[in-house]
Amino acid sequence: MRKIAESTVRRLSLYLRFLEEFEEQGIETVSSEALAARGGTTSAQVRKDLSFFGSFGKRGLGYSVQELVQKLRGILGLGRTYRVAMIGAGKIGSALVQYRGFKQRGFDIVAIFDTDATKVGRGWNGLTVQDARELEAALQDQRVDIAVIVTPADSAQSVADRCVALGIKAVLNFAPVQLTVPDDVVVKTVNLALELETLSYALTNR
Amino acid sequence: MRKIAESTVRRLSLYLRFLEEFEEQGIETVSSEALAARGGTTSAQVRKDLSFFGSFGKRGLGYSVQELVQKLRGILGLGRTYRVAMIGAGKIGSALVQYRGFKQRGFDIVAIFDTDATKVGRGWNGLTVQDARELEAALQDQRVDIAVIVTPADSAQSVADRCVALGIKAVLNFAPVQLTVPDDVVVKTVNLALELETLSYALTNR
DNA sequence: CTACATTTGTGAAAGATTTCACAAAAGCCC
DNA sequence: GGGCTTTTGTGAAATCTTTCACAAATGTAG
Numbered sequence: 001m002r003k004i005a006e007s008t009v010r011r012l013s014l015y016l017r018f019l020e021e022f023e024e025q026g027i028e029t030v031s032s033e034a035l036a037a038r039g040g041t042t043s044a045q046v047r048k049d050l051s052f053f054g055s056f057g058k059r060g061l062g063y064s065v066q067e068l069v070q071k072l073r074g075i076l077g078l079g080r081t082y083r084v085a086m087i088g089a090g091k092i093g094s095a096l097v098q099y100r101g102f103k104q105r106g107f108d109i110v111a112i113f114d115t116d117a118t119k120v121g122r123g124w125n126g127l128t129v130q131d132a133r134e135l136e137a138a139l140q141d142q143r144v145d146i147a148v149i150v151t152p153a154d155s156a157q158s159v160a161d162r163c164v165a166l167g168i169k170a171v172l173n174f175a176p177v178q179l180t181v182p183d184d185v186v187v188k189t190v191n192l193a194l195e196l197e198t199l200s201y202a203l204t205n206r
Numbered sequence: 207m208r209k210i211a212e213s214t215v216r217r218l219s220l221y222l223r224f225l226e227e228f229e230e231q232g233i234e235t236v237s238s239e240a241l242a243a244r245g246g247t248t249s250a251q252v253r254k255d256l257s258f259f260g261s262f263g264k265r266g267l268g269y270s271v272q273e274l275v276q277k278l279r280g281i282l283g284l285g286r287t288y289r290v291a292m293i294g295a296g297k298i299g300s301a302l303v304q305y306r307g308f309k310q311r312g313f314d315i316v317a318i319f320d321t322d323a324t325k326v327g328r329g330w331n332g333l334t335v336q337d338a339r340e341l342e343a344a345l346q347d348q349r350v351d352i353a354v355i356v357t358p359a360d361s362a363q364s365v366a367d368r369c370v371a372l373g374i375k376a377v378l379n380f381a382p383v384q385l386t387v388p389d390d391v392v393v394k395t396v397n398l399a400l401e402l403e404t405l406s407y408a409l410t411n412r
Numbered sequence: 413c414t415a416c417a418t419t420t421g422t423g424a425a426a427g428a429t430t431t432c433a434c435a436a437a438a439g440c441c442c
Numbered sequence: 443g444g445g446c447t448t449t450t451g452t453g454a455a456a457t458c459t460t461t462c463a464c465a466a467a468t469g470t471a472g
Binding site for chain 3: 237238239249253254256257261262263264265266267268269
Binding site: 004006009010012013014016017038039040075076077078082090091092094095096098099101102105107145146169170172176178180184186188190192193194195196197198199200201202203204205206 | 210212215216218219220222223244245246281282283284288296297298300301302304305307308311313351352375376378382384386390392394396398399400401402403404405406407408409410411412
């Protein structure tokens, strides 16, 4: 498939959210203009984004909300469930585990690890925290699609390396470091410091 | 000042992190090449990014680590402290409050709010959770630079509106909604669902 | 002091993304 | 069915971002 810009994928994901809202409200069709207004972009952008994947609309009418929801789910790969392992049972991990949207969208947390002996063995939303030293043993015989790294900065890279060695191809990283992984592994890093600094920059340069 | 791309600002923020590492290691000068290698970009990109703000290097030698750290701090507006109000005392809020990098970089949390009566009045890292209904009363007579919104999705917009009314010009939003604010207010949204879906897209289209 | 090795800073070229603008399709009304 | 209105899908143009490539500094060694 032709290479699609990350910005496009992010917008598709947003459109999906808005379409789901519309669906709940019982709205049956929507124009690119309406979708754009909801998402703070332009109708041309919406049409262009969708056009990379096909033509889903009806001229003169707009898009069927239901149909577009399905198409976008398909495009984004949300027609299946993903098995997620969380490494790090600290505050952020805890917050994530309880985040409903996770499960709702088909991301099932199937294992949680930590190195802290006081945490290992404790229950966590129906799962038991396992010893991070046993990562390999625990994950060898079960499929994991996505690793969420919520460890301190200094262990994040070594955890990532071990996940890669286990064959995991997608990592969501909350540790404030730049992870190095092979080309066939995708990493998304959520770096709070970066977000704060873009705010600080914006506040300074006005 | 000429408009600078957000991607550039984010990279500057990354460079700063790497330079601080170098500084700790006692490295005194660094080339654009070395900085690029650390950050997974190219030397031309590093030089171009910096060139928007001045010329900080010495030809044939590179950049003084110490000097560049200072320049970048200045550019990013990190030469001061920011007063942060957190609205929502749930798990994510809790994780953020304990995140060291926050205070370390000059972002001081000065107030925490929640609507939940069982949380109001409780101590939280040296602060007392205040009733969110009293947001205006509590913030009217003290400066707040940044609001961090960590509420459920359905109250995020109304909280944002109230922050805007109080004159707050920067918002870091963790609620999974698109916030609408006037042009002179900056919003950064950290949307977990979006990140997961770009991963899911990447896993699907390979 | 000169030749040489580096490495910056920056116009220009290449590449990517967004916006424009309009023909083509589709429904609606008479 | 014909004319009118709406709205898509998409090449082309405009804009933005990254990469290239090289002259200009700067230090070093002989």
